[in-house]
Amino acid sequence: MSVTHAPETDVLRRQDPELAGVVLGERERQASTLQLIAAENFTSPAVLAALGSPLANKYAEGYPGARHHGGCEIVDVAERIAVDRAKALFGAEHANVQAHSGSSAVLAAYAALLRPGDTVLALGLPHGGHLTHGSPANFSGRWFDFVPYGVDAQTGLVDHEQVRSLARAHRPKAIVCGSIAYPRHLDYAFFREVADEAGAFLIADAAHPIGLVAGGAAPSPVPYADIVCATTHKVLRGPRGGMILCGRDLAERVDRAVFPFTQGGAQMHTVAAKAVAFGEASTPAFAAYAHQVVANARALAAALQREGLVVTTGGTDTHLLTADTAPLGVDGRAARGLLAAAGIVLDCCALPHGNARGLRLGAAAVTTQGMGEAEMTRIAALLAGVLREETDARTAREDVRELTRAFPPYPA
Template sequence: MSVIPTLDETDLLRRQDPELAEILLGELARQSTSLQLIAAENFTSRAVLAALGSPLANKYAEGYPGARYHGGCEIVDVAERLAVDRAKALFGAAHANVQSHSGSSAVLAAYAALLRPGDTVLALGLPYGGHLTHGSPANFSGRWFDFVGYGVDAESGLIDYDQVRALARSHRPKAIVCGSIAYPRHIDYAYFREVADEVGAYLIADAAHPIGLVAGGAAPNPVPYADVVCATTHKVLRGPRGGMLLCGSPELAERLDRAVFPFTQGGAQMHSIAAKAVAFGEAATPAFTAYAHQVVTNAKVLAAALAGEGLGVTTGGTDTHLITVDTAPLGVDGRSARGRLAAAGIVLDCCALPHADARGLRLGTAAVTTQGMGQEEMPRIAALLGGALRGDTEAGRVRDEVRELTGRFPPYPG
């Protein structure tokens, strides 16, 4: 057996811990036999998985390359420098920090670098697609800072940019956050930069969802406009679960690095950083560019097909991998719809619906596109989803069709 385990090398784990081995194999089977439509999830490559399971997991490496608090970091320093260089080149950033353990950790570090408790921050309100770190009272952001929420137009569902400017002028925030977990359209980063400059605010772009599309040239790049870009390395980017920070100012770069370590985190997870380097390398290829554009094409086709099934598609469609829909036209609320679809092998999330006292569904096309599905498969997915929600097709029958479809597109062939 090789030093680096693969999906096929389960014999050792079966012998040593058969209970856990069955759990891991069960999860692989779940992922392989149901439709993975959660917008924040994807399938990493085998190379990324290999890096995650590598001996770098053994190394303690507090600090940064060349300035660690532990000995024996010569090799992991090379791995981190490689990840940083690849991230900078991929996104056109002057500086990258790849140590954040998650997207939320990256946002926490950005706030720690730029703000002080009590500062005013302008961000998309949670009912309109803002993230927990954009001012939720249950989160550190809502407890430590004074968040003001902007919203979306009641008719179009698009960001109300006039309201953004008016609120910025009225509240004079220390920072403005642009980004969302449920907004399917491109964000006008140039406009946000203009408003931030007008009121003397920092601009923080939370690009956790679109950053993979940015890497593939399928979405606008926030790096030239934002003071700090926070992002995840999973989702469309198809790397390990983790976060990163990008910026262009040397002065801000030093503050960001200190905000990650030692202020908010301890030792870097070197196996994850190595896996990020692998993902950045993969994202710099023509194959990934084609993939990112296919993700968007699939999302547009799926959104149109879902509308054809009677679902209410917010904003009338999508520019990205992400789609949000209202299930009320089919006579079912979002939470019940999610459960009904899960029983049929279709996995997705609930989300808040703007200007509605109800929840809808959020879904994305990153994972199914990684599996090789194209625009030909999207109408079938919409039909399976619509049939399950309307109740005109039994869940067991939909489940069988889902198994047939995913069987033709396994996430890890062989």
């Protein structure tokens, strides 16, 4: 599915040509290169319209009906719409839509359930865990005692026996299931079972798969987790921001953890844009999109394997995949630079069980542009040709431009 025309920048051009040049330059960059970063997507014009609306002017500390500023009666309606749509979309008893980001949502979840020094079990960073899952550079690693679990060296899948063993040994206050680079569905029922056995809370960090959940293309963590943290961009295709889903029993704790504990006033233009995205994600068209994202990611994984890359776990169930470029004679960090010069934009990431770095790719944005499995095969061939030095950057860049001209993110 493609989206339609992007908002005009005429006012910005007249008032601030310098910044208008930046905006137009970024629009051109997005339109003329392949966006394969797993955490990015193209929002709809309706989402962009809400982001650029007068709701950006309103200060709205607190929650609907209980604000610390006057004049919030209109923005209260916007937030209630966002909350009701999120609850209906994900089958949750409670939704907080004020979190500024996925990391903010995770911080609030920890604040609602934990105290500094508590033990938390989470996927280790080298195995695909997020910074908020215990990085020493992040608040999580400084405030809590994180115990990492990992993936099996042979299969690349989460080592369930290790998770159970560590939970029994450490009796964590919370277990976090979620990843930024795990291409398979997580077994939420298993994590619920282990959490119950250990007397722990279960926190699902579903920032990456939540859009697939919305479209019925991935299992939902909502029936199993005490708290689900997520972003509203990525596959969900909304504005950059976060949200939290939970049961009624934790609703007050979660809300107070967001405001006033970790955040001030809500960004009401973003909240409204989230409402727009939730509405779009409740449609049959979005469900078809979500399933096409998975089909495209699987086609891309298979094509990359045919080109000689080693795809982690042998494929993917989701919108993302990770691949080792070493068989082509280049490591992931160098590969990212070579591909960027060719107009193929993606990330490098750590690969489990070693010091090597590979590539992390996502199919959400190119699927929004209307590309299908045939284009994924073409992209894989372009990528491999650059890394094998069979295609120079200039030639590859022109091939990329040809492809993106056929599938513009914002058709006129």
